[in-house]
Structures are given as structure tokens and as C-alpha cells.
């Protein structure tokens with residue numbers, strides 16, 4: 164990639180704002196990745212990383228974040244000053260973009276930063292995500308951090324929630340700052356944007372903020388189920404012997420590849436397919452998302468295509484005519500499941516953050532919908548996208564890298 168000539172005087176400080184578990188660090192990494200790829204020197208200054216270095220485990224205790232605790236306030240302000248100082252030095256020495264990754268929840272904190280950054284344009288970016296389920300799932304990811312290693316998950320969750328509560332008690336959303344963007348970090352959509360002076364690199368920063376960032380997605384379909392064997396649709400049947408062997412083959416194939424996040428649907432065939440994989444990757448996060456469940460065939464659930472043709476000839480004919488727009492009575496169609504699958508997929512992306520690999524074990528129709536987000540196909544063709552059970556799709560779609568390949572994970576004829 165050709166790098167664009169960047170004058171040394173072009174500098175900006177991006178100050179992230181947002182409660183914990185709202186996607187700030189992922190956004191920081193996306194921005195750095197995207198800007199660096201274009202020759203813009205970018206560095207992240209993360210208060211949490213500095214805190215762990217200076218205060219260690221004690222700083223994961225909720226009291227550290229209590230706004231009434233003078234000692235904690237002083238320590239956190241000091242960390243913020245140190246990071247800001249380091250950011251300033253970085254920019255003075257030729258860096259272009261410094262990203263301050265911290266909650267920066269109060270106006271007082273933001274004023275303090277601005278006073279010390281005089282002469283450097285500041286753009287605030289607020290990461291907004293109020294989806295309760297997602298925040299809860301995100302917390303479950305956070306409590307795996309080494310700083311919570313000496314306590315149970317339940318204890319760590321309680322402490323982390325208390326920490327969020329303390330931040331929430333002093334939190335002021337952006338609104339009065341000179342330059343700011345409020346970003347929906349689940350959908351990568353700008354909710355509010357105000358620029359009162361020129362912010363260097365803004366066009367590129369904006370483009371990165373609104374683009375999806377898919378870092379090594381492995382999209383797999385579960386192996387053979389008993390219903391697959393009988394050509395029955397829907398239901399919740401388990402895997403056959405062959406399906407179990409396919410699950411083992413997938414685990415063998417991924418044994419040495421990083422897959423820190425594995426998402427399944429809530430269907431047995433999908434969760435069962437993940438079992439050998441998770442046995443080999445015990446530290447990976449495994450989550451079952453109902454949004455990734457297979458198309459609901461309504462009155463046709465559990466039938467074979469032949470039985471549908473005989474029992475409901477009109478339905479069968481209608482689906483053959485327009486498979487994308489057809490909706491099963493009392494069930495779904497591709498056209499109606501699009502939104503929920505998309506939402507499940509976005510959840511998976513949000514939760515896996517900047518992970519080096521994310522594996523999704525989906526279903527035939529579900530995977531077609533996910534694939535349609537990356538393939539330029541007419542909607543009418545989506546229900547016919549090839550979704551085998553012995554191969555997976557490997558997808559990379561970051562700001563500067565695109566890859567789309569179909570890879571076999573087990574021998575032919577298996």
C-alpha cells in the first residue's frame with residue numbers, strides 16, 4: 164500500500180470517552196491499524212495498562228474507582244496525566260495521532276486533559292452502547308483478565324459492575340466539547356458529530372470509525388446432524404457419528420491456530436460441534452447466541468423437503484418461485500431473518516474485539532446471510548450460497564486488508 168505523505172506538523176489527539184465495556188479499546192486498535200496502514204504514525208496510550216503497571220492487582224478493587232475516595236481519585240488523575248504527557252511527547256517527537264484510551268468520564272477530567280494539550284487539536288470520540296445483554300457479555304470477557312485471576316467469576320463480575328457504577332455516577336456524555344463524535348460501537352454508526360475546526364486526518368478517522376473490522380473470521384457450518392441425514396429441516400437433532408468426526412477434524416485443524424472467541428447458536432448441533440474445539444482451546448471464550456439459530460421453518464419444522472412438497476404444495480411452489488422473500492407460515496424467511504442474524508454477527512464482532520481469530524459455528528441459512536454481507540450477490544441468490552460441512556470460510560475485512568477464501572478442514576469424502 165502506498166503511504167500518503169504526511170507533514171510532520173499534522174497532529175491530533177483522539178480522546179476516547181465511554182464507560183467500561185463499551186468498545187473503546189477495540190476502536191483504538193482499529194484506528195491505529197487503519198491509520199498506520201496509511202502511513203499515519205499512531206500510538207495508543209491506555210490508562211488501564213499504565214494502572215496495572217503502577218498499582219497492580221489492588222487497582223482492580225472497586226474502591227479504587229469510588230469518586231469519594233481521595234486516594235483513588237489522585238492515583239487515577241496521576242495516571243491520566245502521565246499518559247497525556249507521554250502522548251504529548253509522542254506528538255512533539257513526530258507522531259501524528261495519539262489515542263488516549265480511557266473512560267474520561269467527567270468534564271473535569273476532560274478539561275484537565277485539554278489544558279495540558281494546548282496547541283494540539285483534540286477530537287473526542289464517545290463509544291456508546293447501551294445494549295444490556297451485550298454489556299453483560301462484554302463484562303464476562305473483561306473478568307477473564309489476569310487482574311481478576313485470584314477470584315471467582317461471580318466475584319470478579321460483581322467488582323467490575325461496581326466499578327462501572329462508580330464511573331456511571333460521574334459520567335457526562337459529550338455535548339459541549341468543541342470537536343466530538345458520538346459513535347454507536349455495535350453498529351459502527353455515527354450518532355452525533357460536531358466539528359468546530361479542522362481536525363487533521365478526520366476523513367480517514369471517520370472512514371475507519373464507520374467501517375466494519377473483521378479480523379480473521381472463520382465461518383463454519385456444524386457437521387452432519389440426524390436431521391441432515393434424513394433431509395429434514397429445522398429441529399434440534401444432535402450430530403451423527405460423521406458429524407462428531409467432522410467436529411473432531413475441525414478441532415484438529417485449528418489446534419495450533421488462535422481462536423480466542425468461539426460463537427455458536429443455541430441449537431444442539433452447533434454447540435456440540437464446538438465441544439472438541441473448546442477442549443483444545445480451554446481459554447477461549449465460548450458463547451451461544453440465539454440470534455445465530457437456524458431459520459425457523461414454522462409449520463414445516465421437522466419435515467423433509469419431499470414431505471413439504473406433498474403436504475403443503477402451495478408453500479413449496481411459493482418458496483421455489485422466490486426463495487429469498489418467501490416466509491414459512493408461523494416461521495421465518497431469508498428476508499425476515501436478515502436483521503436478527505446481522506445483529507448476532509455484530510454482537511460476535513463486538514465481543515471478540517481485536518481478537519486474532521473468531522470462529523462462528525452457524526447453520527446453512529444463517530451462514531448464507533452472514534456471507535451475503537461480504538459477497539456482492541443479488542438478494543435472490545443469497546439462499547443458494549454454497550455452505551458445505553467440511554470446509555469453512557476465512558474472511559478478513561479490515562480497513563486495509565480484504566481476504567475471502569473457502570478452506571477445507573478435512574479430507575474429501577469424509
Ligand code: F6P
Pocket residue numbers: 391394395396397398457458460526527528546
Ligand atoms: O437442511 C439443513 C438446514 O439447516 C435446515 O434446518 C434449514 O431449514 C435449511 O438448511 C435452510 O436451507 P434452505 O433455505 O436451502 O432450505
